[in-house]
Amino acid sequence: xxxxxxxxxxxxxxxxxxxxxxxxxxxxxxxxxxxxxxxxxxxxxxxxxxxxxxxxxxxxxxxxxxxxxxxxxxxxxxxxxxxxxxxxxxx
Amino acid sequence: xxxxxxxxxxxxxxxxxxxxxxxxxxxxxxxxxxxxxxxxxxxxxxxxxxxxxxxxxxxxxxxxxxxxxxxxxxxxxxxxxxxxxxxxxxxxxxxxxxxxxxxxxxxxxxxxxxxxxxxxxxxxxxxxxxxxxxxxxxxxxxxxxxxxxxxxxxxxxxxxxxxxxxxxxxxxxxxxxxxxxxxxxxxxxxxxxxxxxxxxxxxxxxxxxxxxxxxxxxxxxxxxxxxxxxxxxxxxxxxxxxxxxxxxxxxxxxxxxxxxxxxxxxxxxxxxxxxxxxxxxxxxxxxxxxxxxxxxxxxxxxxxxxxxxxxxxxxxxxxxxxxxxx
Numbered sequence: 001x002x003x004x005x006x007x008x009x010x011x012x013x014x015x016x017x018x019x020x021x022x023x024x025x026x027x028x029x030x031x032x033x034x035x036x037x038x039x040x041x042x043x044x045x046x047x048x049x050x051x052x053x054x055x056x057x058x059x060x061x062x063x064x065x066x067x068x069x070x071x072x073x074x075x076x077x078x079x080x081x082x083x084x085x086x087x088x089x090x091x
Numbered sequence: 092x093x094x095x096x097x098x099x100x101x102x103x104x105x106x107x108x109x110x111x112x113x114x115x116x117x118x119x120x121x122x123x124x125x126x127x128x129x130x131x132x133x134x135x136x137x138x139x140x141x142x143x144x145x146x147x148x149x150x151x152x153x154x155x156x157x158x159x160x161x162x163x164x165x166x167x168x169x170x171x172x173x174x175x176x177x178x179x180x181x182x183x184x185x186x187x188x189x190x191x192x193x194x195x196x197x198x199x200x201x202x203x204x205x206x207x208x209x210x211x212x213x214x215x216x217x218x219x220x221x222x223x224x225x226x227x228x229x230x231x232x233x234x235x236x237x238x239x240x241x242x243x244x245x246x247x248x249x250x251x252x253x254x255x256x257x258x259x260x261x262x263x264x265x266x267x268x269x270x271x272x273x274x275x276x277x278x279x280x281x282x283x284x285x286x287x288x289x290x291x292x293x294x295x296x297x298x299x300x301x302x303x304x305x306x307x308x309x310x311x312x313x314x315x316x317x318x319x320x321x322x323x324x325x326x327x328x329x330x331x332x333x334x335x336x337x338x339x340x341x342x343x344x345x346x347x348x349x350x351x352x353x354x355x356x357x358x359x360x361x362x363x364x365x366x367x368x369x370x371x372x373x374x375x376x377x378x379x380x381x382x383x384x385x386x387x388x389x390x391x392x393x394x395x396x397x398x399x400x401x402x403x404x405x406x407x408x409x410x411x412x413x414x415x416x417x
Contacts, residue, residue, distance in 0.1 A: 007310075054323030061309070063337035081339065085323040086228050086310060 002030055004080040013040040022080070027057055028070035030080055045082065054085045112190055116143050116150045117262045121270040121384070126355040127368070132380035135371060136271050137358065138263075141390030145182045145210075147361075148263075148388045149249075152285060153183030155258035156247035157191070166245045171196055173244040175234035177227050177282075178207035179389055180249050185214035196244070198234035200226060202414045206393040223413065226310060227282075228324050250283045250326040259289025267384050268297055275381035278371045280363040280388055281305035281337065284329025290386070291333035305337040306363070306370040308345070311412035338373065340366035342411040346404050349391070353400055361389035362399065 001021040006014050014020055014034075024030035035042040045055045057064045058081040064072040074080060119142040124135040140148035160166035171194040174184055181197035188195035195216040199207065202223030211218055219237065221230040231250065238246040249255050267274060267290060277294055279286045284305075291303035325331075340348075348365025352358040364387035371385050391399065397407065 052323075053325060058339050061339040063339075065331070066334060066336045081309075083310070083339075085325045086226055 002074050002076060002078045002080055004030065004034060004082065007083055009084055010041065010044055010082065013044055014038045024074060026070065027059065027064050027072045027074060027080065030074050031057075031070070056083045056085055057081070058083070110190060112144055113154050113187065116154050118266065119143060121267075122356075122358070124352075124356050124385075127351055127372075129372060129375050133375050133378055134382045135375070136274075136382065136384045137352075137356075137364075138267060138270070138384060138386050139358075140386060140388050141360070141392075143183075145179075145186050146390050146392060147179040147183065148286060148386065149179040149183040150186070151258050151262060152249055152252075152255045152283075153180060153187050153247075155254040156249065156252050157184070157187050157193075159252075159254045160245065160247060161191075166193070169193060170245050171243065173198065173234055173238055173246050174249065175199075175221070175227070175230035176249070177230065178203050178211075178393065181216065182207065182210045182214065184247070185211055185216035188216070189214050196237075198230045198237065200230050204393055204414075205396050210393070231324065249285065249328075250324075251328060253328065255283055255285035255328050256289035256292070256330070259286050260293045261289075263386075264290040264293025264297075268294060271382055271384050273382045274298065274301060274384050276302045276304060276371075276374060276378075276383040277386070278304045278306060278367050278374065278383060279386035280367055281307040281329075282363075284326045284331075286386060286388075288328060288330040288333050292330070295333065302335040302374075303333055304370060304374055305334050306340050306366045307337065308363075308366065309339040309341045311342065311414065336374070338370045340369050341408070343404060343408040344369040346399060346407055346411075349394075349399055350404075352387075353391075358387070359391040360387050361391055361394055363388050 001023050003019050004022050005019050006017060022030045022033045024033050045052055059072055059074055060078055119138055119140050121136050121138050124137055128135045143150035169192060172184055172188055173196045174181060175198045177200060181199060185195045196219060197211055197216050198219045198221055200223045201220035208218060221233040234246060238244045277290055281287060287303055287305050294301040345362050345366040348368035349360055349362060352360045352364060352368060367385050371383050375383060
């Protein structure tokens with residue numbers, strides 16, 4: 001099971017947890033597992049079946065959009081991070 | 092460019108690009124990181140943007156945005172400039188405003204370092220604080236509200252101003268290629284996205300195979316409290332297609348990077364520079380050879396009060412959970 005970090009803005013959809021364990025060998029499978037258990041999460045992070053442009057997904061700190069997107073592999077000891085798109089720092 | 096001719100008063104007509112202070116923007120040095128480089132076949136070069144007049148890369152965009160606004164007439168004589176900033180852009184605009192006679196009002200999260208407040212006040216800028224828990228997004232929202240409510244304010248808006256990536260495409264990118272002609276990888280922090288977009292466009296146009304990598308802060312628990320995902324924000328100047336990879340960096344890893352720059356290379360860098368080093372080394376671990384250019388956006392001066400170099404790294408990382416530092 002990988003660990004998925006949930007940002008504060010989405011925690012009400014997962015019962016308030018900061019991090020939840022999820023199964024799946026790809027980002028799509030991990031998210032699918034979360035959506036089955038926490039249906040409210042699906043509407044918050046997807047638009048028309050795709051990831052919302054305001055949600056970034058990282059596997060081990062690396063943005064999956066620059067890897068294989070939803071097909072990016074996820075290992076058992078990997079950490080998946082969901083983050084809202086935010087203006088960065090140094091600005 | 093009549094509106095740009097105020098520097099030095101009516102008798103001495105000086106446009107901003109010819110002013111001695113603003114002319115010192117850019118042309119920053121590059122040094123090789125020989126001790127930190129992970130192998131003899133991977134060369135790391137640091138571009139020291141703290142050599143700009145106010146000590147950060149943001150002098151480039153502040154000058155470009157104001158020169159554009161003066162040229163187009165969007166910024167009128169003595170008009171007040173308002174801008175959301177976590178510090179560096181605000182300080183750069185405060186310098187330009189002071190040179191040209193424009194009052195400057197900066198909307199800044201209330202949890203940055205005290206050095207930024209002091210520098211802004213020293214330059215004569217006014218500060219409006221936004222809720223720190225909302226991070227830079229909160230500063231953007233408040234600045235937009237203030238600008239919308241008062242037509243006498245001019246907002247350059249670094250996140251959406253084309254002069255931001257353009258000045259990097261026209262100056263920073265060419266400087267890098269001249270200083271490191273065999274550059275293979277460019278790594279910089281991701282804030283507005285202007286540096287990565289502009290430099291990336293230039294390098295990719297001029298040299299085949301260059302990869303452009305972004306380092307972005309992992310927001311602390313106390314600054315990721317957007318009210319809803321609808322408050323999410325993708326800066327309009329960021330051209331995500333220019334990026335080849337993008338990494339989150341924790342405050343912990345950024346601090347470790349800052350200390351390595353200091354202890355191994357004698358470079359007094361700011362927190363985002365440590366994050367850029369952290370990402371560069373991660374990318375380097377997947378390379379056999381090549382030249383990497385790391386853009387170090389600012390120096391350590393604005394972080395002195397955090398004791399970044401001397402305190403326990405875990406303790407300092409915990410403290411940063413509630414701050415907007417880079």
